[in-house]
Amino acid sequence: MNALARPFSVAAEARLSSADLPKPETLIRIEDLTKVYDPKEGPVLDGISLAIGKGDIHGIIGRSGAGKSTLVRCLNGLVAPTSGRVLVSGREISSLSGAPLRAARRDISMIFQHFSLLSSRTAAGNVALPLEVAGVEKNEIRRRIPELLELVGLSAKVDAYPSELSGGQKQRIGIARALALNPQVLLSDEATSALDPETTEQILALLKDINRRLGLTIVLITHEMDVVRQIASHVTVLEHGKLVESGPTFDVLAFPKSQVARSFLSSIVAHDLPRQVSERLRPSPAPGSSPVLRIVFAGQAAHEPVLAALVEQFRIRPNILHGRIDYIDDKPLGVLTLVAAGGTPTLPGVLAYLSSLGLHGEIVGHVL
Ligand SMILES: Nc1ncnc2c1ncn2[C@@H]1O[C@H](COP(=O)(O)OP(=O)(O)OP(=O)(O)O)[C@@H](O)[C@H]1O
Ligand SMILES: [Mg+2]
Incomplete structure (x- = not known):
């Protein structure tokens, strides 16, 4: 066996053993989801069916306009599907509105490319926001803030305003804020796209660490395969609103079936x-x-x-x-x-x- 062949045979064994493992519990189920914004334009999402396991980091990749953000917004009810269903923890998000939808959304939080922090509030104030909105008691908020800032490695910046923070630090605050209500799912829409490669790596490492420590399920939109490679356990490739490929990241990267995954x-x-x-x-x-x-x-x-x-x-x-x-x-x-x-x-x-x-x-x- 030559030097190059050895690790590949390890890969073969790993593939066999992963197929033997019991399937993880499905947390998110998307059933034949279609979204039409403008009937003249045709569907932006076209018959998407997908199951995301509890504790997975699921990457959604596709070119600009493929429908990634729309798909993820259907997961937290920000976008209502034209047809089909979205179930999170067995709850049909796509049928909820008003107070039940707001309650379900506490379980499904989100981080964004441009962080969306309030510039008038300190790091602590930004992290406190979802707790205040949810009516959590002041003492409990005071207790949670240091805990959340420590989780993202930013205890020292408790009193800093967003303008005093770097991009990576702002995203850490965004992550702490998103975790404030102990969600089951974290949605990330291009959360590292505004960051330099080194900071991107640090934020991805933080997300992976949080995924492992808290068992948090992460759905991560990106247009960079390298982001998928670094942290995603599973990946779905979208093109023109259609699911063209989906599966464990290793399998999709090693044996891409679609032209778009190959590219x-x-x-x-x-x-x-x-x-x-x-x-x-x-x-x-x-x-x-x-x-x-x-x-x-x-x-x-x-x-x-x-x-x-x-x-x-x-x-x-x-x-x-x-x-x-x-x-x-x-x-x-x-x-x-x-x-x-x-x-x-x-x-x-x-x-x-x-x-x-x-x-x-x-x-x-x-x-x-
Ligand atoms: N609120 C809306 N009203 C009408 N059309 C929309 C709306 N939101 C998105 N679209 C259209 O739906 C299509 C998919 O958009 P979406 O934002 O989901 O793509 P994306 O894959 O996230 O792209 P990007 O990588 O550029 O963020 C695009 O053609 C877009 O113009
Ligand atoms: Mg988008």
């Missing part, structure tokens, strides 16, 4: 290609160019001598550009990018061969 996946790996290589990539072949092939290894097929087959069967001279193993939901997934020199004529055969092994092969461009 999100390539967006992760394109980042990984060394700049010197990505700058040389051209979208189409030119005289004398060679294709650049990316192979995703996971599951049993990792045992196959793929590189040997490329050389012997397809007469390719592989030149490895980049290889790495990522951990997705704590399971390894290997990606190898190589220049398939001499491979242009046999490419369809190579892709068919990889596909027959259950491997994902993709031409990411061409180099001279």
Whole structure:
């Protein structure tokens, strides 16, 4: 077994064992959900059915306008579906209004891209807000604030105003405020999109920590597959209001079935290609160019001598550009990018061969 193959076989075992585990309790059930804002425009959500398990971090990914925010707003009753149902903890959110809806919403809180903090209130004042609105006693509020600020690592900023806080600190306050009423579900609509990569990582780590410590279910909208890769246990891909793919993150990333999931996946790996290589990539072949092939290894097929087959069967001279193993939901997934020199004529055969092994092969461009 070569050095690269070992972790992939671990992946295969992990996949087998996860299939054997009992299914977690479903907390959110979406049944044939459709939303039409403007009949002339057609549905913004089109027949979505989805079950989200208790304690999952479920990523919703899709391009701008795919319907992500609309879907998540149907979960807390901010948007009323045109047809279909949304059940959270067995309660049909889509049929509630008035006081029962407000009561249900305490269980389903939300954080936002631009934090939505009140600038006239301190950190403590912002965190206190949902408690005040819910009529919680003053003494109890006083007791809860330090607890909540500690949970998000911001005890020192209790008296700071939003204007005195960094973006990451503001989002921590947003998270503390969202957790004030001990919700069962936290909805996050692009909560890290306004933050730099390092702060994004810290906020994602905080969300994962809270998910583990409190068993909180998180539904997280993003347009970045890297956010999904870092924390989501499950992912749903939306396109034009339709669910095009959904499942455990590892399975969707390792074996994307839809073109749109594949394009999100390539967006992760394109980042990984060394700049010197990505700058040389051209979208189409030119005289004398060679294709650049990316192979995703996971599951049993990792045992196959793929590189040997490329050389012997397809007469390719592989030149490895980049290889790495990522951990997705704590399971390894290997990606190898190589220049398939001499491979242009046999490419369809190579892709068919990889596909027959259950491997994902993709031409990411061409180099001279
Ligand atoms: N209140 C509304 N009234 C009418 N149309 C709306 C409304 N809200 C959203 N839409 C339309 O529904 C579609 C989906 O919007 P939505 O905000 O759900 O997409 P999204 O996936 O969250 O996009 P983004 O990534 O840009 O936030 C868009 O075409 C949008 O213009
Ligand atoms: Mg949106």
